[in-house]
Amino acid sequence: MHAKVYSATTIGINAHVVDVEVDLSFGLINFFIVGLADKAIKESKERVRAALKNSGFRMPERLVTVNLAPASLKKEDVLFDVPITIAILQAAGLIALNVQLIQETLFLGELSLDGNIKPVRGVLSIAHSAVLQGKKRIIIPHDNVHEASLVKDIEIIGVKSLIELVGYLRGEITIEPTPSCFDQFEQERLQYLVNFDQVKGQALAKRALQVAAAGRHNVIFIGSPGAGKTMLAKRLGTILPPMSFDEVIETTKIYSIAGLLGNQPLVVQRPFRAPHHTISQAGLVGGGSVPKPGEISLAHNGVLFLDELPEYTRSVLEVLREPLENGHVLISRASCAIDYPSSFLLIAAMNPCPCGFYGDRKKTCICSPMHIAKYLSKLSGPLLDRIDLHVHVASIDYQELKHSALAKKSSEEMYDDVQRAVAIQYKRLGRAARNATMTSTEVEQLCVLTPDAEQTIKAAFDKLGLSMRGYHKILKISRTIADLQASEMIEKHHIQEAIMYRSLDQKLNVIQ
Secondary structure (H helix, E strand, O other), X not given: OEEEEEEEEEEOOEEEEEEXXXXXXXXXXXXXXXXXXXXXXXXXXXXXXXXHHHOOOOOOOOEEEEEEEOOOOOEOOOOOHHHHHHHXXXXXXXXXXXXXXXXXXXXXOEEOOOOXXXXXXXXXXXXXXXXXXXXXXXXXXXXXXXXXXXXXXXXXXXEOEHHHHHHHHOOOOOOOOOOOOHHHOOOOOOOOOXXXXXXXXXXXXXXXXXXXXXXXXXXXXXXXXXXXHHHHHHOHHHOOOOOOHHHHHHHHHXXXXXXXXXXXXXXXXXXXXXXXXXXXXXXXXXXXXXXEEOHXXXXXXXXXXXXXXXXXXXXXXXXXXXXXXXXXXEEEOOOOEEEEEOOOEEEEEEOOOOOOOOOOOOOOOOOOHHHHHHHHOOOOHHHHHOOOEEEEEOOOOHHHHHHOHHHHOOHHHHHHHHHHHHHHHHHHHOOOOOHHHOOHHHHHHHOOEOHHHHHHHHHHHHHHOOOXXXXXXXXXXXXXXXXXXXXXXXXXXXXXXXXXXXXXXXXXHHHO
């Protein structure tokens, strides 16, 4: 007696259909699961036995062999409990599913010992892939229906228990499909508890963050303790453009795979991740025998904030170089290689020296040049070169604290300017891209300079000893500054402002 139903497993943020085959044979009573299954799946036999018994069904007294095909595909997690159970009931003749229903349906779910069906991870990715595979229906735990309901053109059947599921498959009860909320999705301007008008002074840092938000440029703040670096970084999300529908889907997939959705069906606000400086390389990039997303993937389409940057180990910082350049990270293991999207906006913050007061106008630095050099040596030149905007955040005095008119510039005002600049970029590039992601060819074609601007960048190239990457960074930043002012050509003052944001790494080299 043989039966087959269909399920799926996730590799990275993508899903793959899995054939769940069951064979019942005469012989010594036993239960085998084959097909490159991990330990959690192999333990399914105990959950299946108990769930069947406590739901009023009798486990067939046969040799039970379960095959998860293709055998070359690594499977993990507990979402195969339900399809294995349904295939056993079908093989034993306790339910009779027609061929069309089997071909059109995916089954997912973890079983409790009492027969209840518990939620699983990765349902959004699986539902999305099911549509692409031509499936018509997905039967999932009831607690996962909100997550899956964003997917269009597929029936979503949520079930709470094995008894309810069997009743549905036998036609004894009716379960109405959960309607898709695809057409109801609207990205509204989110309300935040923080605002840039709460930050006193720091006009340069605010301007740098506005440029970063408009062109998707990475930023590093260098300043004394208490100057407001963290306060500024936490308010960046208030001026970022809203997430597109595709970005919402992709980000939600990552959080679904990581099991971090909780009770929210969607991630509609750009992520803000701020890992502690003691994080491991695997925690930042992702890891495990079958790698799970790390912090850089959880920050995809959002912000990754690294406070006290030199306190991170150098090996951890160096793994940021490829994701910053390519927008994804490839994690290779013996069993598989997984590519996770990791396109994030990096905001880093650091003190200029171990005591934190080098160059401060209020307190005197007590660090020796050797200590400062050792402190800064954790930051490699190639890493700094990938950070577009280098901004000094100075401590403010009392008059600036009380009377600065620039402190009144709110997130709403800054957001409007950013939106206009982003709209210009979308129209120019013809896709959902930003100035920071322009290719070398696009930089040469789209960054048109006036004669004065040309002379300015030529002088800077020779004086600062810019690399080709640094030269292109200045052009990209200049293009963003020009977009914020709705200027078609890049003018001299745009180049000058961009050079100001790229000169701090030269100062660090002098210190070292």
